[in-house]
Amino acid sequence: MKNNLVHLFFILAVGFISSCSGGKKSLDWFVFSPDNDFSKPSLINMEKWLDAPAGKYGFVQMNGENLAFENGVPVKFWGVNICSNKPFVDNDKADKFVDMLAFMGVNGVRFHKFTWQATHPGHSTIPDSLKFLKMDYFQYKLKKRGIYYGWSHIYGHRVKPKDSSRLIAYEEIADLSYPWHHLNGSTSSLVNFATDLQDLNIELTVNMLNRVNPYTGLRYADDPALSFVEFQNEDDIFWAAIERSLEQAPTYKKMLSKQFSLWLKEKYGTDERLKIAWGKKLPQDESISKMNIYPTPNHGQFSSEYKTSINPNNDVPQDALDKMRFLYETQLKFYKRFEKAIRNTGYKGVIVGSNWQAGSGISHLYNLHTDYAVGMIDRHNYFGGGAGEHVLDTGKVKNKAIVSNPGSGLLSAGMQQVADRPFAFSEWMSLIPNQYTAEASPIIATYGMGLQGWDASYSFAMDGSEYTPTIQSKHGVYNVTSPLQMGLYPALSPMIYRGDISEAPVIAERNVHMPSLTEGKLGFIEQVEQGYDNKFFSSSIPSELLAFGKIPIVFTDEFKSTEPFPIKQLEMGQKKSITSSTNELKWDYSEKGYISINTQGTKGIIGFTNNKTFHLGGWKLRTENEFAVIYLTSLDQSKGIDTCRQILITAVGRARNTGMEYNEDGTYLKKKGTAPIEMEPLKFELFSGRYSAATLKPLDHMGRLTEKEIPVENGRLKIDGEYHKTMYYLLEY
Structure with a gap:
C-alpha cells in the first residue's frame, strides 16, 4: 500500500511539473488503448469503400494526367509501404495486415525493397520459391479485398556468386573490404550506364512477372491487381553517391569514361575541337584519343554551375552541358530498354522509372524527363524529425509545422508534377519527435490528392498489423501505424474516394524545352535543396501557389519563357x-498557420486553431486547443454532411510516449519515454445548421460505440476530449 501511495504521489508530481512547463504534457492526456482487432465490426471500418476484387475493371493505366482502369473508370490510390521481409510473413500474419489495411480504407500497397534476401542463394535473378510463395498468398488476399499492390522491389540489386561470369567486374561490386562497404554488393548507381548490371535488374523483374501465383492461377504480368512496376528505388545517374561507387569499381569508371569519350567523339570528332569548346575545363590527362574523359556524374557540381549561371553575366559551362546531356541520354537508354522488356511479358499496367532527385535546374529536369519518358512521375519527401533521421534520438528537434508555410514541406513535392502524367507520392512521412505530425496525412490527402489531383500516395512505412505501442516504430521515426497517421485514415479515405475536394485548374505552367537544355536555356529559375531525405524547392513559380491551384511542368515542342506569378495577388492584404x-x-x-476545409462531404480544420471560430458552410467550429486536426466526414457514399444520416467526427492533437519530455520551448527532446502512447484531448464546440433530432456518441479507439452520449441542444455540440478520452465521435440523425 505504501509503495502504491508513493507511486501515485510520483505520478501526480510529474504531472504537475509537466503541466507547468511549456511544451510538456499535462495530466489530462489520455492513454491510447486500441484492442487492435480489425476483424470486428466498427463504425469506422472503411472496407465498404474498397471496390473488390482488385483488378475487376482491368489494368491500371495512364490516361493523360490521371490513372484509370482499362474500362475508363478513374482511380486514386491511398496507400502505404510494406518493406523488406514484411511481404514474406506467414499467412496468418498476412491476413492481419490485410484486415488492418481494409479497415482503414487503404486501397494500395507499395511493396518495397523486398528482393535483397529473397532470391536464389547463387543467382540474383531467380526468385526464392519458398519466400515468394508467402508473398503470393499476401498479394492474393489483398486482391480479394480490393487492395491493389505495386512493386518497388529493387533498391540496389544485390549480386550473387553465380552472377560473376556475367559481370565485367563482379569482384569490385561484391568487395566488402572497401572502406565503408559503399556498394555492399549492390548494382546501385552503376546500373544506370552498365548494361551487364542492367541485365540482372531486368531479368529479375521479368522472372517475377512471369511467375504464376498459385492462389490466383495468373502470371503476375497478367494480373491487373499489380498496379505498377518500378525500375529502381531512389537512384539515378546524376546522384552524387555514384562517385563513391566508381571509386570502389574502377573497371566501371573506365567503362563510363569510354562511353562518354565515344559520345564526345561523335559530337566533336577530334580532341582539338573539343578543346576549343571546353577550354581549360578539359583535364590535361584526359582526351578522346585516350578514351578516358570522365563525365563527373555529380548533381552537386551541376547544381553549383547552374546556380552560378543564374547571374546574367554567366552561362553554364559547355563541359557541364555536355556531361549532363550524355548522362541523360545514357539513363534514358537504360529506361527504354527496361520498359521494352517489361512490355514484352504482356504487362499492361503502370511503369515507374525511379523517384529520386538530381540537383537543381538542368540536371534535375533531365532526370525528371527520363521518368516521364517511361511512365508515371513518382517522388519522395520527408519533413521534420530530430537529431538523426533514422533513429529517434534525444537532441534538437525540427519542431515546425507545414501549416506555417503554404506549399512547404511534404506538399512541395508537387513542384515536380508534370502536366500530362499521373503523379505519385510513394514515400513520405512527417517525422517525430516533431510534435505536429498529425497535420501530415490530412495535408497530403486534402491538398495533394485533392486540390493538386495527385493520383497515388504511399506513406512510409507500415511495420506491423496493429498500432505501435509507442509513437515510433521498431525501425524508428518512419511510422504509419501511429494514431497520428493511420488513426486519421477513416476520415481521409472517404474524402479521397468520394472526391470531396475539387481538383484545381492549372494556373501557371513551367515550360521546359528539352533541346534548349543542351544550350543551357531553361526559361525560369528552379532550385532544390536537399538534406538527406528532406527536400526544399524554390522557383520563379513559388511553391506557395500549391495552396491555390496547379502549377505543373510542361515539356514543350518549342522554347517558351515561363512568366512569373505574383503570389501577392492571392494574399488578403497583410x-x-x-x-x-x-x-x-x-x-x-498570418500567425502559426491553419487550414480550413469546406466541402459537401468533408469539413474540417488543420493546424493552430486556438480559440478561433471557423465558419464551414452551415457549421461553426471553435476549439480551445492550440493545435488540432478535426474532420467532419459523411459516412454516406453519395450524400454530404447536410443530408447524410451519420457523420464521423475525428479529433486529434498531439501524442507522446509516456514520460516523453521536451524542454520548455519544445526544441529539445530530453527523454524518449516508453509505452503506452498518451494523446492530447481536444475540447471544441460545434454548431450545426441541422436542428433535427440528433445523437452524439463517443466511440472507443477502434470506432465502436460506447455507452455514453453527449447532449445536443439546438444544434450545439460541446465535446470534451479530456472527459471522453477518445478521438472519434458519431453524430447521427
Missing part, C-alpha cells in the same frame, strides 16, 4: 491567407 481557386480550402499563415 492577412497572409490563400483561398484555393476552388473556394473549398483556405490556408491562413
Whole structure:
C-alpha cells in the first residue's frame, strides 16, 4: 500500500511539473488503448469503400494526367509501404495486415525493397520459391479485398556468386573490404550506364512477372491487381553517391569514361575541337584519343554551375552541358530498354522509372524527363524529425509545422508534377519527435490528392498489423501505424474516394524545352535543396501557389519563357491567407498557420486553431486547443454532411510516449519515454445548421460505440476530449 501511495504521489508530481512547463504534457492526456482487432465490426471500418476484387475493371493505366482502369473508370490510390521481409510473413500474419489495411480504407500497397534476401542463394535473378510463395498468398488476399499492390522491389540489386561470369567486374561490386562497404554488393548507381548490371535488374523483374501465383492461377504480368512496376528505388545517374561507387569499381569508371569519350567523339570528332569548346575545363590527362574523359556524374557540381549561371553575366559551362546531356541520354537508354522488356511479358499496367532527385535546374529536369519518358512521375519527401533521421534520438528537434508555410514541406513535392502524367507520392512521412505530425496525412490527402489531383500516395512505412505501442516504430521515426497517421485514415479515405475536394485548374505552367537544355536555356529559375531525405524547392513559380491551384511542368515542342506569378495577388492584404481557386480550402499563415476545409462531404480544420471560430458552410467550429486536426466526414457514399444520416467526427492533437519530455520551448527532446502512447484531448464546440433530432456518441479507439452520449441542444455540440478520452465521435440523425 505504501509503495502504491508513493507511486501515485510520483505520478501526480510529474504531472504537475509537466503541466507547468511549456511544451510538456499535462495530466489530462489520455492513454491510447486500441484492442487492435480489425476483424470486428466498427463504425469506422472503411472496407465498404474498397471496390473488390482488385483488378475487376482491368489494368491500371495512364490516361493523360490521371490513372484509370482499362474500362475508363478513374482511380486514386491511398496507400502505404510494406518493406523488406514484411511481404514474406506467414499467412496468418498476412491476413492481419490485410484486415488492418481494409479497415482503414487503404486501397494500395507499395511493396518495397523486398528482393535483397529473397532470391536464389547463387543467382540474383531467380526468385526464392519458398519466400515468394508467402508473398503470393499476401498479394492474393489483398486482391480479394480490393487492395491493389505495386512493386518497388529493387533498391540496389544485390549480386550473387553465380552472377560473376556475367559481370565485367563482379569482384569490385561484391568487395566488402572497401572502406565503408559503399556498394555492399549492390548494382546501385552503376546500373544506370552498365548494361551487364542492367541485365540482372531486368531479368529479375521479368522472372517475377512471369511467375504464376498459385492462389490466383495468373502470371503476375497478367494480373491487373499489380498496379505498377518500378525500375529502381531512389537512384539515378546524376546522384552524387555514384562517385563513391566508381571509386570502389574502377573497371566501371573506365567503362563510363569510354562511353562518354565515344559520345564526345561523335559530337566533336577530334580532341582539338573539343578543346576549343571546353577550354581549360578539359583535364590535361584526359582526351578522346585516350578514351578516358570522365563525365563527373555529380548533381552537386551541376547544381553549383547552374546556380552560378543564374547571374546574367554567366552561362553554364559547355563541359557541364555536355556531361549532363550524355548522362541523360545514357539513363534514358537504360529506361527504354527496361520498359521494352517489361512490355514484352504482356504487362499492361503502370511503369515507374525511379523517384529520386538530381540537383537543381538542368540536371534535375533531365532526370525528371527520363521518368516521364517511361511512365508515371513518382517522388519522395520527408519533413521534420530530430537529431538523426533514422533513429529517434534525444537532441534538437525540427519542431515546425507545414501549416506555417503554404506549399512547404511534404506538399512541395508537387513542384515536380508534370502536366500530362499521373503523379505519385510513394514515400513520405512527417517525422517525430516533431510534435505536429498529425497535420501530415490530412495535408497530403486534402491538398495533394485533392486540390493538386495527385493520383497515388504511399506513406512510409507500415511495420506491423496493429498500432505501435509507442509513437515510433521498431525501425524508428518512419511510422504509419501511429494514431497520428493511420488513426486519421477513416476520415481521409472517404474524402479521397468520394472526391470531396475539387481538383484545381492549372494556373501557371513551367515550360521546359528539352533541346534548349543542351544550350543551357531553361526559361525560369528552379532550385532544390536537399538534406538527406528532406527536400526544399524554390522557383520563379513559388511553391506557395500549391495552396491555390496547379502549377505543373510542361515539356514543350518549342522554347517558351515561363512568366512569373505574383503570389501577392492571392494574399488578403497583410492577412497572409490563400483561398484555393476552388473556394473549398483556405490556408491562413498570418500567425502559426491553419487550414480550413469546406466541402459537401468533408469539413474540417488543420493546424493552430486556438480559440478561433471557423465558419464551414452551415457549421461553426471553435476549439480551445492550440493545435488540432478535426474532420467532419459523411459516412454516406453519395450524400454530404447536410443530408447524410451519420457523420464521423475525428479529433486529434498531439501524442507522446509516456514520460516523453521536451524542454520548455519544445526544441529539445530530453527523454524518449516508453509505452503506452498518451494523446492530447481536444475540447471544441460545434454548431450545426441541422436542428433535427440528433445523437452524439463517443466511440472507443477502434470506432465502436460506447455507452455514453453527449447532449445536443439546438444544434450545439460541446465535446470534451479530456472527459471522453477518445478521438472519434458519431453524430447521427
